[in-house]
Amino acid sequence: MDLExxxxxxxxxxxxxxxxxxxxxxxRACDHQKPDDVAACFAPGSVVIDYQEFPKFxxxxxxxxxxxxxxxxxxxVDIHHGQNPIIILTGVDSAEGxxxxxxxxxNLADRTTLQLAGFYNDLxxxxxxxxxxxxxxxxxxxxxxxxxxxxxSIKCSGIGRGQxxxxxxxxxx
Numbered sequence: 001m002d003l004e005x006x007x008x009x010x011x012x013x014x015x016x017x018x019x020x021x022x023x024x025x026x027x028r029a030c031d032h033q034k035p036d037d038v039a040a041c042f043a044p045g046s047v048v049i050d051y052q053e054f055p056k057f058x059x060x061x062x063x064x065x066x067x068x069x070x071x072x073x074x075x076x077v078d079i080h081h082g083q084n085p086i087i088i089l090t091g092v093d094s095a096e097g098x099x100x101x102x103x104x105x106x107n108l109a110d111r112t113t114l115q116l117a118g119f120y121n122d123l124x125x126x127x128x129x130x131x132x133x134x135x136x137x138x139x140x141x142x143x144x145x146x147x148x149x150x151x152x153s154i155k156c157s158g159i160g161r162g163q164x165x166x167x168x169x170x171x172x173x
Contacts, residue, residue, distance in 0.1 A: 016087045018131045019095055019124050026133070027080035033072035039064035041133055043125055048135035052118075052162070075109035082120070093126035101138070115144040118162060 022041060029037035042049070042060035049057040057063040071078060081102040089095045098121050105114040123135035140162030147155050 012089055015089055015095065015126070015131070019087050019097060020085060022124070022131050022133070023082055023085070023097070023099060023120075023122070027082050030067070030071065030080055031078050033076075033078075035064040035068035035072060038067055042136075043127060043132045043134045047133070048123075048137065050136070051138040052140050075107060077106040077108070079104040095124040095131075097122045097124065111148045111150075112157070113146045113148070115142075116140055117142045 026038065026041040029035075029041065039060040042063070044060070046058055047060055047063075049060075049063045055066070057066070081104075082099045083102070084100040085097055087095055087097040098119060101116070101118050101120055103114075103116040103118075105116075107113070118138055118140040121137045121139075122133050124131050125134045126132075142162065143158065143160050144156065145158035147157050149155065
């Protein structure tokens with residue numbers, strides 16, 4: 001194996017690790033209710049942010065504004081667990097990734113919980129040496145909602161499945 005091949009492999013490993021760290025920063029920024037940090041995970045200008053059953057967003061600023069209004073309130077606790085990433089480098093400065101997600105939401109004011117599982121299908125670009133998302137699409141595979149009464153008893157208020165798609169399928173369809 002020649003030195004150039006080793007350097008290419010090292011660069012690919014570093015790119016994949018930087019993308020994993022990007023997605024981790026995104027999850028942490030959401031959980032810690034930091035809309036500016038959420039926005040920084042996306043490319044400037046036009047992006048695609050399509051989270052099933054939410055409006056579609058075409059700029060990071062418009063998404064961060066709604067996230068700040070809906071998700072950054074003291075009574076909301078969010079927990080994002082991204083796992084099983086498949087990251088494919090499609091060019092020197094481009095990649096795509098598929099992530100499984102387990103999301104748990106606690107609304108202290110409403111005494112409700114929401115549990116979702118699904119997939120993110122992301123597109124990444126490297127701008128000025130930094131990886132950011134240019135597109136992220138979420139599709140749900142399962143949902144469980146509960147309400148918690150004053151006496152602590154839990155009632156299931158909704159349960160269901162979503163349509164899963166295989167990694168690599170066109171999520172925009």
